[in-house]
Amino acid sequence: MCRPRAGDAMSKITSKPRGADRTDGHRLANTCNPDASASPTRRDFLRALGAGLLIAVTAPQAFAQARPRGGRGRGGGGRGGGGGATTVAARVHIGADGIITVMTGKVECGQGARAELTQAAAEELRVPVEQVRLIMADTQLVPDDGGTFGSQSTPRTVPAIRTGCAAARGLLLAFAGGRWKVDPKTLQVRDGKIIGSAGGQLLSYADLASDKDAAKSLQAAIPADVTISPVGSWKVMGTSVSRPNGKDIVTGAHHYPSDISRPGMLYGRILRPRAYGAKLLSIDLAPAKAMKEVFAVQDGEFVAVAAPSAFLAGRALEAIAKTAKWSPAPPQVSSEQLYDHLRKHARGGIPKNPFADEIASAAKSLQQTYHVAYVQHCPLEPRAAVAQWSDGKLTVWTGTQVPFGVRSQLARELNVGNETVRVIVPDFGGGFGGKHSGECAVEAARLSRAAGKPVSLRWTRQEEFTWAYFRPAGVIEAQASLDKAGALTSWNFTNINSGGNSVQSPYRIPKNQSRFVGSDAPLRQGSYRALAVTANTFARECFMDEMANLAGRDPLEFRLAHLDAGRLRVVLEEAAAKFDWANRIKTKQPNVGIGLSCGTDKGSFVAACAQVRVDPDLKSFKVIRVCQAFECGKIVNPENLRRQVTGAVLMGLGPALREEMKFADGKILNPSFGDYEVPRLEDVPELDIHLMDRPDIASAGAGEIPIVAVAPAIANALFAAIGVRVRQMPIRLS
Amino acid sequence: MEIRIDFTVNGQRQTVRSDPDRPLLDLLREDLKLTGAKYGCGERECGACSVLLEGKRVFSCRTPASKAVGKTVVTIEGLASGQALHPMQEAFLEEGAFQCGYCTAGMIITAVGLLRENPKPTDAQIVEGMNGNLCRCCSYPKIHEAVRRCAGQGRVTP
Numbered sequence: 048m049c050r051p052r053a054g055d056a057m058s059k060i061t062s063k064p065r066g067a068d069r070t071d072g073h074r075l076a077n078t079c080n081p082d083a084s085a086s087p088t089r090r091d092f093l094r095a096l097g098a099g100l101l102i103a104v105t106a107p108q109a110f111a112q113a114r115p116r117g118g119r120g121r122g123g124g125g126r127g128g129g130g131g132a133t134t135v136a137a138r139v140h141i142g143a144d145g146i147i148t149v150m151t152g153k154v155e156c157g158q159g160a161r162a163e164l165t166q167a168a169a170e171e172l173r174v175p176v177e178q179v180r181l182i183m184a185d186t187q188l189v190p191d192d193g194g195t196f197g198s199q200s201t202p203r204t205v206p207a208i209r210t211g212c213a214a215a216r217g218l219l220l221a222f223a224g225g226r227w228k229v230d231p232k233t234l235q236v237r238d239g240k241i242i243g244s245a246g247g248q249l250l251s252y253a254d255l256a257s258d259k260d261a262a263k264s265l266q267a268a269i270p271a272d273v274t275i276s277p278v279g280s281w282k283v284m285g286t287s288v289s290r291p292n293g294k295d296i297v298t299g300a301h302h303y304p305s306d307i308s309r310p311g312m313l314y315g316r317i318l319r320p321r322a323y324g325a326k327l328l329s330i331d332l333a334p335a336k337a338m339k340e341v342f343a344v345q346d347g348e349f350v351a352v353a354a355p356s357a358f359l360a361g362r363a364l365e366a367i368a369k370t371a372k373w374s375p376a377p378p379q380v381s382s383e384q385l386y387d388h389l390r391k392h393a394r395g396g397i398p399k400n401p402f403a404d405e406i407a408s409a410a411k412s413l414q415q416t417y418h419v420a421y422v423q424h425c426p427l428e429p430r431a432a433v434a435q436w437s438d439g440k441l442t443v444w445t446g447t448q449v450p451f452g453v454r455s456q457l458a459r460e461l462n463v464g465n466e467t468v469r470v471i472v473p474d475f476g477g478g479f480g481g482k483h484s485g486e487c488a489v490e491a492a493r494l495s496r497a498a499g500k501p502v503s504l505r506w507t508r509q510e511e512f513t514w515a516y517f518r519p520a521g522v523i524e525a526q527a528s529l530d531k532a533g534a535l536t537s538w539n540f541t542n543i544n545s546g547g548n549s550v551q552s553p554y555r556i557p558k559n560q561s562r563f564v565g566s567d568a569p570l571r572q573g574s575y576r577a578l579a580v581t582a583n584t585f586a587r588e589c590f591m592d593e594m595a596n597l598a599g600r601d602p603l604e605f606r607l608a609h610l611d612a613g614r615l616r617v618v619l620e621e622a623a624a625k626f627d628w629a630n631r632i633k634t635k636q637p638n639v640g641i642g643l644s645c646g647t648d649k650g651s652f653v654a655a656c657a658q659v660r661v662d663p664d665l666k667s668f669k670v671i672r673v674c675q676a677f678e679c680g681k682i683v684n685p686e687n688l689r690r691q692v693t694g695a696v697l698m699g700l701g702p703a704l705r706e707e708m709k710f711a712d713g714k715i716l717n718p719s720f721g722d723y724e725v726p727r728l729e730d731v732p733e734l735d736i737h738l739m740d741r742p743d744i745a746s747a748g749a750g751e752i753p754i755v756a757v758a759p760a761i762a763n764a765l766f767a768a769i770g771v772r773v774r775q776m777p778i779r780l781s
Numbered sequence: 782m783e784i785r786i787d788f789t790v791n792g793q794r795q796t797v798r799s800d801p802d803r804p805l806l807d808l809l810r811e812d813l814k815l816t817g818a819k820y821g822c823g824e825r826e827c828g829a830c831s832v833l834l835e836g837k838r839v840f841s842c843r844t845p846a847s848k849a850v851g852k853t854v855v856t857i858e859g860l861a862s863g864q865a866l867h868p869m870q871e872a873f874l875e876e877g878a879f880q881c882g883y884c885t886a887g888m889i890i891t892a893v894g895l896l897r898e899n900p901k902p903t904d905a906q907i908v909e910g911m912n913g914n915l916c917r918c919c920s921y922p923k924i925h926e927a928v929r930r931c932a933g934q935g936r937v938t939p
Contacts, residue, residue, distance in 0.1 A: 157881025157918045289877060296882035297870040299817020299857035303883060306816035314811070356811055358803040427821050427829055427883045427917045476819070476883025477917050508822040690880055690920060697919035720826035720915065728912050728921045 099256040102139040138211035145253035152192035154184045156478035158750045159687035167205045170283040171212035174239035184450040184472035194449035198649045198748020213273040223250045278742045287686035304446040305431035309501035314357040315494045316364040318350035322376035322713030334366035344497040351494045380569035381711035392567035393543045402537035409528030417523040417586035418775040420707035428476025429511040430487035433503045434495035445488040446475030453485030460489045480574035512718030518575035521545025523586035533598030546579025549648045554609035577751035580648045588644035588759035618676040619645045619654040626656035626674035642763025646755045650747030651679040655756035659764040666781040674735040680744035695753035701725045703758035788849045791859025801847035806830045817857035817886040828914030831887035838894035857886035872931040880918035892928045
C-alpha cells in the first residue's frame with residue numbers, strides 16, 4: 048500500500064475539522080503502482096486483485112462521530128472502529144482486465160449497501176455496474192469505513208467511494224489527454240471508455256492499468272480535488288440497481304458466515320451458565336474426551352468442545368454439562384419488576400418538572416408514563432464465526448457490523464497484535480443493530496487455538512436469545528400543559544434507560560425540558576435499529592395524541608398546529624393525505640379506529656397512519672392498514688429504499704404488538720421463536736408506502752427511521768377505536 | 782452408532798454414514814457441503830432449513846437422518862438446471878424478494894413444495910403455505926408477490 052509523503056495533499060486534509068462538508072470528506076491523496084512498494088499488504092493486494100493500479104484515498108476522521116448507538120451499559124461491546132488516526136487506504140483498484148475493484152469496510156446484511164455502493168462507484172467511474180466488483184469488510188484489504196450502523200453508509204461511505212472513483216476517472220482522462228495531446232477537460236468517459244476526436248482513438252480503464260508509462264506518470268499526478276457528479280447528471284445512482292450477488296442468494300450459492308468451511312474444520316459448542324451470574328465451580332471434561340474425535344477444553348470459565356460434526360459436539364457438550372457444578376445465580380430483577388427497577392435506579396433521580404408553575408396555572412395539564420419492553424433483534428442467522436490459525440496468524444470469518452472493531456477485540460482477547468488478525472465478513476444474515484460485538488468470533492478463535500484446527504461456531508437460537516444483547520427497555524415520563532386556546536405551553540419529558548436519540552420534541556413548545564437519564568439495566572443492552580428513537584417517538588406521539596384529545600382537537604390538526612414548515616410537516620401531511628385521514632376520521636365504525644404519528648432523526652423523516660380493528664371481546668385487535676410516508680433526501684436506489692421502508696414497518700409490528708423478553712432469576716423465559724413471536728406473513732396489513740424524493744437534499748440513511756412511527760400510530764388508533772389508552776410497547780389489551 | 786444412509790440428493794445417489802438421530806440439515810451441510818439450507822432456530826419455527834423430502838417440504842433441522850434412507854431430497858442447489866434458474870428462483874430474483882437473503886432458500890423450497898401440491902393457490906392459501914417461514918427483514922410482501930407471480934405463470938416443476 049502506498050504511504051503518504053510528508054506535506055502532500057493528504058496531510059492537510061487529515062486536519063480538516065469534523066463536520067466538514069461531507070462530500071469533501073475524502074480527497075484523492077495519492078495514487079500508486081503496487082509494484083512501487085514491497086510491503087506484505089502489496090502482495091496481498093496483488094494476490095487478491097491481480098496486476099493493476101491502486102488508488103489510495105484518505106480514510107476519513109469523520110467516523111469518530113459515528114459511535115455505536117446505545118453500546119453502553121453492558122452493551123454492544125464492539126468498538127466502532129474507524130475512529131483512530133487517519134490513514135491512507137487503497138480504495139480503488141483498476142485491473143489490467145478492466146475490472147474495477149472498489150473496497151469498503153462496510154458490510155452487507157440485507158440493508159442494501161452492496162448495491163448502493165456499487166452504483167455509487169459505477170456512477171463516478173462511468174462504467175456499467177457489472178464492471179465494478181465491490182470487496183466489503185475484509186480487514187486485510189479494505190479501508191476502515193467505520194461500523195455499519197447509525198444510517199451512516201449513505202451519507203458517509205457513498206461520498207467516500209464516489210470521491211475515490213471520481214479520482215480514478217480523472218486519471219483516465221488525464222492519461223488520454225496526455226496520450227492524445229488534448230486538454231482532458233474536452234474529453235468524457237462513457238461506458239468505461241474515452242473516444243478521441245481523431246479516428247481510432249479509444250482508451251479504457253484496462254489500457255490505463257496496463258500502460259507502464261502511464262503508471263509511472265500517474266505516480267506524480269495527484270489531483271488535489273475531485274468533483275463528484277451532481278444529482279441532475281446521475282445515470283446509475285437514483286435507479287433501482289439490484290443486489291449484485293442476488294443470483295447467488297436464490298441459488299443458495301452464497302456462503303454466509305455459518306456456511307464457511309475450511310479443510311479439517313471442527314464444529315464447536317460452548318458451555319453456558321444456567322443463569323446470568325452463575326459461576327462455574329467444577330466440571331469434568333472426561334466424558335467428552337472419551338468420545339472419538341472430540342476435543343474439549345477448559346480455560347477458567349471458558350469451557351468448549353469441538354468435533355467433526357455439530358451433532359457430536361452437541362452430544363459432547365451435554366455429557367460434560369451434566370458434570371458441571373455452578374454457584375447459585377445472584378438475585379436478579381425479573382421482567383415483572385423491570386419498570387419499577389428502572390425508575391428507582393434512574394441516575395441522579397428523575398428530573399423534576401421545572402415548569403411546575405405552568406402546570407399549576409394551566410387551563411389543562413396531563414401526566415403519563417410509558418413503558419417500552421426489552422426486545423431482541425433475532426436476526427435469522429445467529430452469531431456465527433469460523434476461526435483458523437496459521438503460523439500464528441488468525442483469520443476469522445464472521446457476521447458483524449463492526450469488522451475492524453471485532454478485529455481489535457480479537458487481538459485484545461487473544462493477546463496478539465492487530466496486524467496478525469484478519470476479519471472477513473461475508474454478506475450475512477441480518478444485523479438490525481444486533482451484531483456490533485464479536486463474542487462468537489472470540490470464542491471460535493479461542494477454541495480453534497486450543498484445538499489446533501479451524502473451528503466453526505454457530506450459536507443456537509437459544510444462545511442468541513440469551514447471550515446476545517437486547518434493545519434497552521425504557522420508562523418514559525411525560526407531563527405537559529395547555530392554554531385556553533388548546534396550545535401546548537410546557538412539556539417535560541424524561542426517558543429512563545432507553546436512550547437519548549430524538550428525545551427532543553420536534554414540536555413548537557414555549558417551555559420544554561426533554562432529557563435522557565440512564566439507569567441500572569438488568570439485561571445486557573445495546574444497539575438496535577433506531578432503538579431510542581423508537582422509544583421516544585412512541586411516548587411522544589402517544590402523549591401528543593392524549594394532549595390533542597385533552598384539547599378537544601383532531602390529532603392531525605393538533606400536531607400541525609405545533610409544527611413549523613419543514614420536512615417533518617411535509618411527510619405528515621403526505622401520509623395523512625394518502626391515507627385520506629380527513630374522510631376516514633369522520634367515518635365511524637364500531638371497534639375500528641385510526642391513528643397517526645410522525646418522527647425524525649438522522650436526516651430522515653417519517654409519518655404513519657394506521658387503522659385497527661378490535662375483536663368484539665375487546666381482548667385483541669388486528670392492524671388492518673398502514674400508510675407511511677418517508678423522506679430521506681435524494682433517493683439513491685428506489686426499490687431498495689422501498690424494501691427498507693416496508694421491511695421496517697413490518698419489523699416494527701413485532702415490538703409494537705407482541706415482542707417482549709420475559710426473564711426471571713437470571714434466565715430468559717422465552718428464548719425461542721415459539722415463545723417470542725416475531726412478525727409472519729399472516730401479520731402483513733394492507734400497506735401503502737410513499738417515498739418522497741428530494742433531489743435538492745443530500746441523501747441520508749434509511750435503514751432505521753422508517754421503523755419508528757408504526758407503533759404509536761397503532762396505539763393511537765386503538766384509542767380511537769375503543770377509547771382505551773395502552774401506554775406500553777408491546778401494545779396489548781389483555 | 783452410525784448407520785449407512787443411501788439416498789438421492791438433487792438427482793444424485795449419495796451414501797453417507799451417520800448417527801441416525803443427526804439432523805438431515807447437518808448431513809446436507811456438513812457431509813455433502815450443500816449449505817443452501819440454513820439453521821435458523823432448530824425448532825420448526827422459521828423454515829430456513831426447508832428441503833423437499835419425497836417432494837414435500839420438511840424442516841430438515843428436526844428431521845432425523847434415518848428418515849432420509851432410501852428417499853429423495855431436493856435442496857435449493859438442486860432447483861436450477863445448469864445456468865437456467867427454476868421459475869421460483871427467477872420470480873424471487875425479479876421481484877427482489879429478499880434483503881439479507883438468509884431465509885430465501887427455505888422460502889423458495891417451501892413455495893415450490895406449495896405449488897406442487899396446489900399449482901394455483903389463492904392469496905390466502907399462499908399466506909397459509911408460507912406462514913411457517915420467517916423473514917426477519919420482513920420482505921413478506923415481495924415474497925408473497927414472487928409466489929403469486931410464479932403460480933400465475935403456471936410453470937412450476939421441481
